[in-house]
Amino acid sequence: MRKVKNFSFDITHHEVQESISEHALFVKFFCNMDIDYLVDLLDEAIDYGEENKWSFIEGLRNRMEFFKLRKDTYFMYSNGICLGCNRGFNILVFKGDYSNVEWSFRLDIDDGKITSVYECSTFKSKKVIDD
Numbered sequence: 001m002r003k004v005k006n007f008s009f010d011i012t013h014h015e016v017q018e019s020i021s022e023h024a025l026f027v028k029f030f031c032n033m034d035i036d037y038l039v040d041l042l043d044e045a046i047d048y049g050e051e052n053k054w055s056f057i058e059g060l061r062n063r064m065e066f067f068k069l070r071k072d073t074y075f076m077y078s079n080g081i082c083l084g085c086n087r088g089f090n091i092l093v094f095k096g097d098y099s100n101v102e103w104s105f106r107l108d109i110d111d112g113k114i115t116s117v118y119e120c121s122t123f124k125s126k127k128v129i130d131d
Helices: 013-019 022-031 035-041 053-069 126-130
Strands: 075-082 090-096 102-110 113-120 123-125
Touching: 022 035, 022 075, 022 090, 022 102, 022 113, 035 053, 075 102, 075 126, 090 123, 102 123
Parallel strands: none
Antiparallel strands: 075 090, 075 123, 090 102, 102 113
């Protein structure tokens, strides 16, 4: 049997986050209902529509509490298409694990960074559209 050297690497939390796209981090943190990590991820320079970062975060926090009252502990994620003001654009659809209530967002990415995030109220899941 041949011996193989075991190389250990010290990887900081910051380095791990940089290797994962902001889109993937947003989805992960949102699915886990982790507001604190979303606060760290989302920048004040991001376009939130008519809101600023802090009012957007407060809205997320309040709505997630509503989902938790419905016994949801995490969100399931799928893709969808906007049928409203950004008709035809891809969106992220999150569905409560217990309530099955859907909540969707349009996330714009430029050069790997989130540039805008908007709530989408009129949408179809791609699964529904493809059937």
